[in-house]
Amino acid sequence: xxxxxxxxxxxxxxxxxxxxxxGVYAAGLGFALLLTAASFIVAKTHLLWxxxxxxxxxxxxxxxxxxxxxFFLQIGTGPDNTNNVIALAxxxxxxxxxxxxxxxxxxxxxxNMTPASALLNMTH
Amino acid sequence: MSTGVGFxxxxxxxAAAGDARSASGPxxxxxxxxxxxxxxxxxxxxxxxxxxxxxxxxxxATAGGPVGKDLFDLKTVGVETLCLLFSSYTCGIGxxxxxxxxxxxxxxCFALTFLLGAAFLGLEISEFARMVSEGAGPSRSAFLxxxxxxxxLHGLHVxxxxxxxxxMVAQTAAQGLRDYVRRRLHCFSLFWHALDIIWVALxxxxxxxxxx
Numbered sequence: 001x002x003x004x005x006x007x008x009x010x011x012x013x014x015x016x017x018x019x020x021x022x023g024v025y026a027a028g029l030g031f032a033l034l035l036t037a038a039s040f041i042v043a044k045t046h047l048l049w050x051x052x053x054x055x056x057x058x059x060x061x062x063x064x065x066x067x068x069x070x071f072f073l074q075i076g077t078g079p080d081n082t083n084n085v086i087a088l089a090x091x092x093x094x095x096x097x098x099x100x101x102x103x104x105x106x107x108x109x110x111x112n113m114t115p116a117s118a119l120l121n122m123t124h
Numbered sequence: 125m126s127t128g129v130g131f132x133x134x135x136x137x138x139a140a141a142g143d144a145r146s147a148s149g150p151x152x153x154x155x156x157x158x159x160x161x162x163x164x165x166x167x168x169x170x171x172x173x174x175x176x177x178x179x180x181x182x183x184x185a186t187a188g189g190p191v192g193k194d195l196f197d198l199k200t201v202g203v204e205t206l207c208l209l210f211s212s213y214t215c216g217i218g219x220x221x222x223x224x225x226x227x228x229x230x231x232x233c234f235a236l237t238f239l240l241g242a243a244f245l246g247l248e249i250s251e252f253a254r255m256v257s258e259g260a261g262p263s264r265s266a267f268l269x270x271x272x273x274x275x276x277l278h279g280l281h282v283x284x285x286x287x288x289x290x291x292m293v294a295q296t297a298a299q300g301l302r303d304y305v306r307r308r309l310h311c312f313s314l315f316w317h318a319l320d321i322i323w324v325a326l327x328x329x330x331x332x333x334x335x336x
Contacts, residue, residue: 102177
């Protein structure tokens with residue numbers, strides 16, 4: 001059925017079309033390229049204060065993920081999207097718990113471990 | 125199968141129709157299918173988060189072996205990132221073309237998506253091969269085990285995406301842009317964009333922070 005209007009129909013069909021246009025993807029690509037370039041430049045140069053570099057990179061990465069979500073996956077604020085946003089929020093919660101919880105617990109275990117050198121002395 | 129749902133109006137992104145229905149009755153199939161697939165993607169992302177946590181915990185456990193600074197080449201990673209980013213863009217444009225019934229533009233965009241994805245995969249495989257040949261394989265240290273699990277799983281997802289893409293192009297060629305084909309194309313585009321999101325986290329944590 002749709003194969004029929006393949007040829008020659010250059011304009012978007014009228015009708016129930018609140019479709020995100022081509023411009024949305026172009027804007028997403030532009031923002032993502034800017035943020036990617038910023039990440040690589042910041043990582044390669046000494047533009048940022050070195051101890052703050054991980055935080056800066058994390059901020060840029062989170063911003064880029066947001067750009068991808070909004071412009072590519074088109075998770076927005078529309079009424080159809082409420083369920084998607086709630087699911088996303090739950091996913092973000094679980095991911096945060098897993099990642100920060102693992103790092104927290106393992107950092108504590110690490111400080112409580114016998115250092116490897118001491119362990120060697122004990123066995124010999 | 126396609127005719128069984130014929131009474132549900134599904135003209136591509138018929139968001140307006142979906143609005144009316146959410147107030148009085150179930151949402152359109154297009155919206156529920158995308159929602160279900162979104163739940164799957166989130167569970168996939170949660171699985172990735174466990175590997176991200178593993179990598180972050182183990183990234184200093186190099187067992188006297190090579191560290192990220194010795195192994196990673198940011199130029200390759202930059203090209204890989206651009207490949208995935210542009211493939212995400214062409215995938216989105218391809219989906220839009222399919223929704224507007226422009227079959228030729230759809231084939232072109234999905235061919236580009238495939239080529240860019242394959243280029244990404246080729247770069248990643250050659251990087252892995254180089255590391256293994258330098259004695260920095262997954263069994264060298266806990267850091268490298270974590271690295272190969274995390275990056276390798278993403279690579280496997282890209283491979284699966286390429287297989288799915290090929291399948292969807294074949295299905296479109298065989299059956300035309302029917303409603304269920306469009307729904308599957310939409311799910312594929314969600315999958316492909318989600319892979320790009322994971323790659324953003326991956327190149328930041330593993331590569332950009334790894335070479336410091």
